[in-house]
Amino acid sequence: MFTATPLNRRSYRNQSLAKAVFFLMTVVLVIPVLLIVGTLVVKGAPAISWEFLFTAPTDNMTAGGIFPALVGTIWLVVVALLASVPVGVAAALYLSEYAPDNLLTRTINLAIINLAGVPSIVHALFGFGAFVLFFRMGQSILAASLTLAVMTLPVVIVATRESLQAVPQAFREACWNMGATRWQTIRKVVLPNSISGILTGVILEVSRTAGETAPIMFTGATAFVAFLPEGVLDQTMAMSYHLYYIATQATNVPEELTFGVALVLIAIVLMMNAVSIGFRVYLRGLKKW
Amino acid sequence: MAWYVDRAARVLVFVGGISAIVFIIGIFVFITKEGLDFVLGPLSLGEFFTSIAWRPTSNNPTYGALALIVGTASVTGFAMLFSVPLSLGAALFIAEFATGKTRETLKILVEMLAAIPSVVWGFVGMSIMNPLIIQIFDVPLGLGVLNAGLILGLMAAPIMTTIAEDALKAVPDTYREAAEALGATRWEVIVKVVIPASRNGLLAAVLLGVGRGFGETMAVLMASGHAINLPTSVFDSVRALTATIASELGDTVTGGAHWGSLFTLGILLFVVTFLINLTADIVVRGIRKK
Numbered sequence: 001m002f003t004a005t006p007l008n009r010r011s012y013r014n015q016s017l018a019k020a021v022f023f024l025m026t027v028v029l030v031i032p033v034l035l036i037v038g039t040l041v042v043k044g045a046p047a048i049s050w051e052f053l054f055t056a057p058t059d060n061m062t063a064g065g066i067f068p069a070l071v072g073t074i075w076l077v078v079v080a081l082l083a084s085v086p087v088g089v090a091a092a093l094y095l096s097e098y099a100p101d102n103l104l105t106r107t108i109n110l111a112i113i114n115l116a117g118v119p120s121i122v123h124a125l126f127g128f129g130a131f132v133l134f135f136r137m138g139q140s141i142l143a144a145s146l147t148l149a150v151m152t153l154p155v156v157i158v159a160t161r162e163s164l165q166a167v168p169q170a171f172r173e174a175c176w177n178m179g180a181t182r183w184q185t186i187r188k189v190v191l192p193n194s195i196s197g198i199l200t201g202v203i204l205e206v207s208r209t210a211g212e213t214a215p216i217m218f219t220g221a222t223a224f225v226a227f228l229p230e231g232v233l234d235q236t237m238a239m240s241y242h243l244y245y246i247a248t249q250a251t252n253v254p255e256e257l258t259f260g261v262a263l264v265l266i267a268i269v270l271m272m273n274a275v276s277i278g279f280r281v282y283l284r285g286l287k288k289w
Numbered sequence: 290m291a292w293y294v295d296r297a298a299r300v301l302v303f304v305g306g307i308s309a310i311v312f313i314i315g316i317f318v319f320i321t322k323e324g325l326d327f328v329l330g331p332l333s334l335g336e337f338f339t340s341i342a343w344r345p346t347s348n349n350p351t352y353g354a355l356a357l358i359v360g361t362a363s364v365t366g367f368a369m370l371f372s373v374p375l376s377l378g379a380a381l382f383i384a385e386f387a388t389g390k391t392r393e394t395l396k397i398l399v400e401m402l403a404a405i406p407s408v409v410w411g412f413v414g415m416s417i418m419n420p421l422i423i424q425i426f427d428v429p430l431g432l433g434v435l436n437a438g439l440i441l442g443l444m445a446a447p448i449m450t451t452i453a454e455d456a457l458k459a460v461p462d463t464y465r466e467a468a469e470a471l472g473a474t475r476w477e478v479i480v481k482v483v484i485p486a487s488r489n490g491l492l493a494a495v496l497l498g499v500g501r502g503f504g505e506t507m508a509v510l511m512a513s514g515h516a517i518n519l520p521t522s523v524f525d526s527v528r529a530l531t532a533t534i535a536s537e538l539g540d541t542v543t544g545g546a547h548w549g550s551l552f553t554l555g556i557l558l559f560v561v562t563f564l565i566n567l568t569a570d571i572v573v574r575g576i577r578k579k
Contacts (some may be wrong), residue, residue, distance in 0.1 A: 015476040019386050025378030026387075029446050030398035036405065036413055090305020098302060110570055111309040117497065117566045118316060118559060119504025120407070121531045125538075125555040129319035133543070150312050157309070181291050183298035211406025214506040214531075218538055240408045247412050248511060255416070262412050266405060273404045277397055 037270070040263045047260025056226065057242075061250040066261055071228050072141075072236035073268075076216065077209045079145035079232055080152065085202055087149075088156025095157070096164035097186055116154035120214040123151045127219040142232040144220025151215055152205050159201020163194040200279050207272035211265065213240040223249070239265045320555045327549025328556075337553075343517050343533070345547040346540075352550050354557075356517045360527035363520050364509060365502040367438030368445060372502075373495055376446045380453035380494070385479055403447035407507040414440045414512025428524045432514035435523040440512050441502045449498035456490020457483060493569040500565040504558060506531040530554050 004012075051065060058064035091108075099105040127147030137143040167190050175185040213221075221241040229236045243261045246253045332352065340353025383395050414436050422431030460483050468478045484491070506529075514526025515536065534551045541548040 011474045011477065015474040018476040018479070019382070022378045022382035022386060025375045026382045026395055029375050029379050029443070029450070030395065030402060032443050033398055033402045033405070036409075036417070037401075039413075039417055040409075087305050087308050090302045091308055094302045094306025098299065099306065104307075108306060108309055110567070111313045113570060114313050114563055114566050115309055117500050117504070117562050118313075119506060119531055119562060121506040121534045122316065122320065122504070122555050122559050122562075125320050125323070125534065125552055126316040128538070129323045129552070130315060133323075134319065150316075153309065153312070181295035183295040184291060186298070207404055211404075211408070213406070213408040214535055217535060240406055243412060244408050244507065244511070247415060258412070258416065262409055266409050269404055269406055269409075270401060273401065277400065 037266065040259060040266055043256065044259035044261075044263030047256045048263065052260060053264070057224065060252075061224070061246050062253050062257070066239065066242060066264065068225060068228055069237040069239045069242040069261075070264075072221070073210050073239045075141050075229050075232075075236055076145050076148060076220070076238055077206055079141055080148040080209050081202065081206065083146055084149035084153050084156055084205070088153050089160050089198065091153075091157045092160035092164055093186060096161050097182065097190065112154045112157055115150070118151075120151065120212060123147055124215045124218055126150070127215055132219055138233065139218070139222070139235055140220050140233045141229055141236050142220070144216040144236075144238075145232070147215045147219045148209050148212060151212065152208050155205045155208055156201055159204060160194075160198045163197020163201070164190060166197065167193045196279065196283050200276050200283070203272055203276040203279065207269045207276070210272070211240055211269045213244050216241060217244075239268070317559060320552050320559060324549050324552030324556050326544070327546055327553050330549075331546050332550070332553060341517065341519060343528075345537070345550055350546065354530070354554065356519055357528055357530045357533050357554070359519055360513065360517075361503060361509075361529040361531070363434050363527055364437045364441055364513060364529060365499060367434050367523065368441035368502050369495075369499060370438075370442075372442030372446050372498065373449065375442075376449035376494070376498065377453055377491060379446070380450045380457060380491075381479060383450070384454045384457035385475065385483065399447050399450050402443065403451075405444075407444065407505060408511075410440050410444055410508040411511025414508060418512070422524075426524065430514060430524070430526065432512055433524050433526045434513070434520050437509050437513035437527075437529075438523070440508050441505055444505060444508060445498040445501045448501050449494045452494035452497055453487075453491050456487040456494060459490060460486045489572050493573045496565055496569040496572065500562050500569070503565070504531060504562050506535050510535050530558055 053065060053070065054067050055065035056068050057066065091112075095105065095108065099108070124147065127143060127150075131137050131143035131146050132139055135143075137146075171189050171193065172185055175189045176182075180188070216238055220235055221238045222235040223237070223241070223245045225235060225237055239261070243258070243265055246261060247258050331350070337352055337354050338358070339355055340351060341356035341359075342351040342353040343357060344351045379395075379399070383392055383399075387395060415432070418436050418439065419431035422428065422436055464482050464486060465478050468482045473481065509529045510532035513529060513532060515528050515532060516526035517528050518526055520527050534554055537547070538551050541551065
């Protein structure tokens, strides 16, 4: 018969105590998310209307809507994706399908970690020095988007590499045995089996790109333009920079308006994240192997 | 034909593969190129690291970055003070105690925490935390080390939690089972087996968190008060290295000394984050070797 000794009881008390303490710590960490989103919704919701979303700011930013900033953010994200997704997927393909375990591969991995770890304002300095000045793009959507693309490249690489590596090795071997080349195997077997995972990463990148401010401040975002961008060499407004500008630089902006902008920005970002997470959970359910 | 396509693909994919290295070198080259004139010219290292007089726009400009370095260090330090224990605790709970739905929900909430853009955090600091701090502590200004530190801690928490959780998960289950078979409780298993086995991974998580806090720009710019000042209390305003670049670069003459001084701050930031990431990488490699 098992009877609990005082020592057993103390151990179990310690265990329950530890569990409770760690649970509390987790809650303290995640509660702010709910508080912040809640506050933004309560204070920002009154500002949101069709008119707010589809008109330009007026009266020195103290009234009107956010349409040019929304359109600008879409431009920035699309151009950044066009640049970073092909490069990022190629990098992940190299790392997962070709790279031997050598010094070069280790250096690439270290470079990816560093690219993700370099402060966003340093990316901004790089974007200014390289794209705006050296490659003479000027302050433009192109320069800003390329800066964002370099900065978010690790997101695509890491997500893509993970989904490529989730494809069982046996799939590749079966294909090689049929006489297929490495590239044929990648195109017909590896990519089709991992495309949805790659897509999840791309959506995550959209969410990241849309929220960044520092990298676009000096490379292409501007406080106010009366017209919508017509090409990649125009400057543009952007949601994130617009929020920074009306929160710190502009004067007499009604509180409700600023909260409205913050709410729209966080809604875009969190929605993209939710889609990405939902997609991932759905895929896990589908998995055939 | 298929052979040529295969060759071409191999080359293209390789070019993509080394792109990350190219960009890292590119970043270093371009910020050094713009900062070099200043480093070789007006910069005096003694003044840079010991003076708090950052007056790049005065007639007799001085470039003392001490207050900016202390500003960054104080905010990051304060952030880590509460963020490291909370993040490690959360990682332990998610990896070792939580199961099923609870675990999924907590992981998603941590991901949401990571998704909030830094400009929104800065706005939260200005518009929600600032009045709260003024009210609770009865101080004239709520923008300072406390405000920016709290926000930075929350921003750095998800990366620490995620990486620490990965490190805990990497400990083989057989270790846990062996300890449990000897009669150890969950808590004893964690303290005596799991934490020692994942020590390096946890350390790397903390390092990457510090790097994240150190390099954060917009939130610190908006929530720290942005005053050049050596802080004596958590309510004092400070100014961070990153925030200085963000707020001043727009007003400088391209190629001038002020411009160069900001790129020099950029070089400093780049080098320090590079060292932090390198250390984290070496620490992690330490576990794999074992």
